[in-house]
Amino acid sequence: MNAIYVLWVRQLKRYVRSRARIVASLGQPMLFLLALGFGFGPIFRRAGQGSYIQFLAPGVIAMTILFAAIFSGIELIWDRQFGFLKETLIAPVPRIAIMLGRTLGGATVAFVQGLIVLVICLIAGFRFHGIAAVPAAFAFMILIAFMFTALGTGIASVMSDFQGFQLVMNFLVMPIFFLSGALFPLSNLPKILDVLASIDPLSYGVDGMRGSLIGLAHFGMTVDIAVLLIVTAIFLSAGTYLFSRIQL
Amino acid sequence: MIRVQNLVKTFGNIQAVRDISFEVNAGEIFAFLGPNGAGKTTTIKMLTTLLKPTAGTVELDGLDPTVAQGEARKRFGIVFQDPSLDDQLTAYENMELHAALYKVPRQVRKERIERLLRLFELWDRRDDEVKKFSGGMKRRLEIARSLLHTPKIIFLDEPTLGLDPQTRNQMWTHVRKLNQENGVTVFLTTHYMDEAERVAQRVAIIDHGRIVAQGTPAQLKAQTNADSLEQAFLVLTGSSIRDEDATSLDQMRSIARMFSGRR
Ligand SMILES: Nc1ncnc2c1ncn2[C@@H]1O[C@H](COP(=O)(O)OP(=O)(O)OP(=O)(O)O)[C@@H](O)[C@H]1O
Ligand SMILES: [Mg+2]
Numbered sequence: 345m346n347a348i349y350v351l352w353v354r355q356l357k358r359y360v361r362s363r364a365r366i367v368a369s370l371g372q373p374m375l376f377l378l379a380l381g382f383g384f385g386p387i388f389r390r391a392g393q394g395s396y397i398q399f400l401a402p403g404v405i406a407m408t409i410l411f412a413a414i415f416s417g418i419e420l421i422w423d424r425q426f427g428f429l430k431e432t433l434i435a436p437v438p439r440i441a442i443m444l445g446r447t448l449g450g451a452t453v454a455f456v457q458g459l460i461v462l463v464i465c466l467i468a469g470f471r472f473h474g475i476a477a478v479p480a481a482f483a484f485m486i487l488i489a490f491m492f493t494a495l496g497t498g499i500a501s502v503m504s505d506f507q508g509f510q511l512v513m514n515f516l517v518m519p520i521f522f523l524s525g526a527l528f529p530l531s532n533l534p535k536i537l538d539v540l541a542s543i544d545p546l547s548y549g550v551d552g553m554r555g556s557l558i559g560l561a562h563f564g565m566t567v568d569i570a571v572l573l574i575v576t577a578i579f580l581s582a583g584t585y586l587f588s589r590i591q592l
Numbered sequence: 593m594i595r596v597q598n599l600v601k602t603f604g605n606i607q608a609v610r611d612i613s614f615e616v617n618a619g620e621i622f623a624f625l626g627p628n629g630a631g632k633t634t635t636i637k638m639l640t641t642l643l644k645p646t647a648g649t650v651e652l653d654g655l656d657p658t659v660a661q662g663e664a665r666k667r668f669g670i671v672f673q674d675p676s677l678d679d680q681l682t683a684y685e686n687m688e689l690h691a692a693l694y695k696v697p698r699q700v701r702k703e704r705i706e707r708l709l710r711l712f713e714l715w716d717r718r719d720d721e722v723k724k725f726s727g728g729m730k731r732r733l734e735i736a737r738s739l740l741h742t743p744k745i746i747f748l749d750e751p752t753l754g755l756d757p758q759t760r761n762q763m764w765t766h767v768r769k770l771n772q773e774n775g776v777t778v779f780l781t782t783h784y785m786d787e788a789e790r791v792a793q794r795v796a797i798i799d800h801g802r803i804v805a806q807g808t809p810a811q812l813k814a815q816t817n818a819d820s821l822e823q824a825f826l827v828l829t830g831s832s833i834r835d836e837d838a839t840s841l842d843q844m845r846s847i848a849r850m851f852s853g854r855r
Binding site for chain 1: 661
């Protein structure tokens with residue numbers, strides 16, 4: 345228990361201290377929000393879909409959490425290469441506690457990044473449906489953060505160096521983002537895209553956030569919650585298993 | 593304190609450790625010497641629960657580290673060959689984290705951290721992030737940290753690698769003091785034979801995964817008719833150069849810099 349807590353605190357301290365990382369990771373969502381949000385705004389409105397910023401903001405927040413969470417998980421590779429992982433793995437502490445501490449820390453960081461982007465969205469003109477929307481939206485944000493931190497940790501457990509990182513970004517994380525409906529509505533899609541979107545776990549995260557923040561859900565929020573809980577459980581167990589097999 | 597019998601470790605078709613046996617007595621400083629790639633680090637990993645032996649038995653303070661993993665881990669401290677600090681945390685925070693992971697009782701934590709940081713002359717820099725430390729300071733911090741949970745044995749894998757003569761001297765003075773005053777058993781590896789000769793009561797020389805000689809420095813010198821341990825070492829292990837695998841660490845560093853703007 346104690347170990348989980350101290351590893352969680354460690355991750356938060358590292359996050360707060362790396363200002364460069366905080367700023368750098370906000371650049372991308374702001375670009376998406378401004379360039380796409382305002383760029384596609386007129387077309388979206390003409391197509392009778394209402395305000396694009398309203399539609400896009402939950403997607404951009406989800407994107408931020410996705411990237412931050414994967415990155416937090418992948419940080420394991422640094423800890424391995426630069427040695428700190430050894431200090432934790434040799435301590436008289438069960439591996440699972442170390443995995444949970446790391447995941448909890450990473451997910452917290454990702455959630456905080458999401459919160460910052462939520463505030464930026466509000467400044468850019470995004471408005472959600474009343475204060476009652478907040479708890480549900482937070483629940484979805486936390487689930488997305490956990491799910492992808494666990495995934496990142498699992499992936500990082502089997503990668504001993506950075507060779508595979510680009511591969512993971514291009515063939516896993518980018519598709520997860522672009523196919524999730526973060527940028528476009530999931531209704532009336534071509535069959536193939538529809539299938540891909542519905543097997544993408546982030547789709548349910550984005551959908552849940554849209555459902556809670558602007559009352560617009562494609563799958564329905566019950567389905568969203570159920571899918572996210574199941575996938576998070578799977579990623580967490582798989583991640584824990586892979587982490588437990590790390591050899592120094 | 594440590595008893596190793598017929599220990600073997602193979603990685604695929606590489607035989608890193610081939611059937612070695614030795615003992616380290618309680619309260620002793622024991623040096624494990626050998627050329628690059630001889631199997632020193634691999635042996636330490638098997639002694640410290642990080643690797644499972646392919647064959648053979650290990651006993652550590654009466655425990656089998658492959659079975660009583662958690663209990664064994666509380667009894668030794670280790671300074672790895674490569675750094676293992678979190679360089680975005682301060683020296684003090686690194687110590688605190690270790691204390692928490694090893695469940696050092698809260699009442700003694702503060703006082704013990706202070707005593708060790710003072711002993712290794714790091715107290716004045718306790719609130720600096722480790723990335724601002726020199727190599728010698730990092731090394732000292734790692735040794736201080738490895739002692740925080742009052743282990744009976746410490747493993748030091750090339751603790752003086754890359755340090756200047758002043759720092760090396762000082763390091764060994766500390767290690768000897770710990771050994772004499774607190775009775776800590778020390779298992780060390782080093783490539784500096786003069787240091788081994790000075791601090792170690794007994795040494796074992798390993799080459800290509802086999803122990804080729806063991807005894808006191810004086811015995812090894814007598815056995816090989818050498819004037820110094822270094823000469824004895826060269827007689828026992830030959831003078832051809834060993835290949836070492838290149839690591840991708842440098843490449844990693846540059847990517848890390850690109851992504852996170854630190855280090
Ligand atoms: N995880 C591993 N997989 C494959 N081979 C390994 C692994 N770890 C070590 N080896 C090999 O085992 C042999 C012994 O390595 P080890 O690190 O124990 O040497 P060492 O005596 O500590 O050398 P050095 O003085 O360079 O630190 C080497 O040939 C090394 O390449
Ligand atoms: Mg070594």
